[in-house]
Amino acid sequence: PQPTLDRLDALVENTRAAGLAVEVDVRGVRRPLPSGVDLSAYRIVQEALSNVLRHAPGSTVSVALVHYLHGVDVRVVNSRPTRSVPSSPGAGHGLLGMRERAAMLGGTLRAGPRPGGGYEVAAYLPTAPPGAPDQVTDSKDGTA
Structure with a gap:
């Protein structure tokens, strides 16, 4: 089976076992998402996270997910590395x-260095047609 956010x-x-300090913040009401x-x-x-392990050894990482009524925001941010970065033959295919993946779902992804060091990957993956209103849901019944 394909992995999901349940994992x-x-x-x-x-x-963490590989040596990174990772914090997770999940907001909004988690509801079933389309499989894609x-x-x-x-x-x-x-x-x-794999890129952080490879390119930013010793950094701290935050993973944030915000569940909206019509999509999910995914954000992975790392600090600057605390150890020297080994050369990597990777060509940026990740x-x-x-x-x-984001574009295939009608979403967006931006990735790049952060001011002052570190790196950020931020994606928004919609679960509803473009133009549908969006809001964070906090209650158990899914209302705003």
């Missing part, structure tokens, strides 16, 4: 894959 805790624990959105959100977090 986010295990992914984060594996990343659920898989893509998981894969974007997975790839972003970022390309994340962008393609």
Whole structure:
């Protein structure tokens, strides 16, 4: 079976076991997501964490998910590395894959260095048609 955000805790624990300090913040009411959105959100977090392990050893990482009525916002931010960065033969295909996943779903992804150091990957993956109103839901019944 394909991984979903239901496996986010295990992914984060594996990343911690590999030596990164990772914090997770999930907001809004988690409701069933379309399978493509659920898989893509998981894969974007997975790839972003993998990139941090590879390119920013010793950094701290925050993973934030905000569940909206018509989509999910995914954000992975890391601080600058605290150890020297080994050279990597990677050609940036991970970022390309994340962008393609977001675009395929009608979403957006931006990634780049942060002012003062570190890096951010931010994606919005819609679960409703373009133009539908969006809002964070906090109550158990899904209302705003």
